Amino acid sequence: MKHQEKPPEGNLTKPMEFVLLDFADVPHLQWFLFGLFLIIYIMILVGNGTVFLITKLDPALQTPMYLLLDNFSFLEMCNVSVILPRMLMNLWTQRRRISLVACATQMCFFLMLGGTECLLLAIMAYDRYVAICHPLHHSLIMNHNVCVRLVSGSWLGGVPVQIGQTFLTFSLSFCGSNLINHFFCGIPPIIKLACGDTTVNEMMVYIVAMMFATVPFLLILLSYGKVISTILNLPSASSRTKTFSTCSSHLIVVTLFFESATITYLTPKTQDSGGTNKVLSLFYTISTPLFNPMIYSLRNKDVIKALKKLLWKYSTSLIKNESIYRS
Template sequence: MKREESDAEGNGSMVEEFILLGFSDLPELQGLLSVVLVTMYITILVGNSLLIIITMFDPVLQKPMYFFLANLSSLEICYVSVTLPKILANIWTQDRRISLLGCATQMYFFLILAGNESLLLAVMSYDRYVAICHPLRYPMLMNTTKCVWLAAGALLSGLPVPTGLTCTIFSLNFCKSNHINHYFCDVRPVLTLACGDTSVPELSIYAAFMVFADVPFMLILASYSKILSSILRFPTAQGRGKAFSTCSSHLMAVLLFYGSASITYLRPKSSHSAELDKWLSLFYIVVTPMLNPMIYSLRNREVIEALRKLLP
């Protein structure tokens, strides 16, 4: 280990693996963290899998909104599985090493899935816009073919930027250390280990965030401004309440995802704290995927009824 650290400091090309420090500075909490993270991981897998199953087999849920919800649940399972198993393995074995290729692969898939989720949330807001603002044209505008194309478009659109960003970062030499002060290969903790000028990767991070966060978020705001305007024109309070209830779950998911990611990635570099970033990233890595199934099921009568049929 010491030889690898000195090699890393002396010659960036010699770095063949990193050490994920994670929460190694809290040895007394390792057992508790393990139990909490395993519990959360099981909750994420079970909750999102149940949503996928009921949307596939319950005839009442054969609607575009639930098709996109099933896609979101699939993404959440993949998203958390990119990072959490490695975190748990590091805690259990205390072997915190990860190869250079493994680190790049983890970062690549993490960025792809995070970008895909952001774009899918924008697609879901468009679905709600069409459903509320153009209800008579909804079956035609959101037919099965178009829903598949929208979901596929969100996935494929998320490929180029993470590819370029990951290649840009891992084309650098790492000479400061091979210790990553994080529990997975996130962009900023890895970039802090690079030697030389990192202004281009830094700009790439902000550009990627604009593509995958700012633009979709603006589209979501535009959709909901139209939705709100339409809802306020509904003649009855019951109609307005029903329309609001169909959007509230999605809005809560949007706020959870974009809020935590924005705080982590858009803070000025001077105000970044490695310890704070670790705890904040836990929120969008684990907490959000765990809460989303609860948000969509507890606030949706159709989902609750479908779950009752599945779990008598």
């Protein structure tokens, strides 16, 4: 909680722009970081884009689980595109200024997509719970219409809340420095620049984090508690291994995302931990989109089969076109 003495009225300003410091403290690594994050960004787009196309084009993958995976892959591309292009531009040009409107827009989309990710992960856990604990009723409970409604709710559910939280954050009065010690416009680093009492804003951060992170995480734990209980009651070890493999990929993604996100947003800020928060934010912003395609593709025989079929169809089409061109 921040209680900063309010300066004279003349010193209270509404800055027209901020400066994202990102990795300015390591000037000798700017080009290395640019190359590294550019490669990571391309890998995220190619990897998640491939999973997105496969689940869209292959008729065998038109099931609830792959509808959710399709949306999750698209979400990951959107999520990382809110952060990385601006960071790459800053590293390339060394001009780290960002307008007030651009900063608020980035924050709003980051919060909305982050909330959607939490809700979507909870829906995916529920789908695995129904598939394993109630297999005979899975197609009835998680039919196409239900999945579409759940997915639509995850995309739209947090929009008014996150718009309100963004508006509340940028309604603060700012004074002094406009330097944001982060690589994107997040709520905690923006609040640090505000004058006066920010108790309401900090309480809102915790309340919204509880709604869109803690509650979905608890629902995921409840779902997998039921799933593990069901798996342990299966008669053979091979059945237990096969059944657990259907949800292990999702568990890995959940662990990657929630562990670092929870530490970043729900840990009390007892001291200046800007560097630590940057590392943790970078981890949960990039790690899940980066590893999601590998986790789901390399551990999923249906996705690998569909990928091989797509590559074979594409290569055959290229060979035919080349033959026609030569003739």
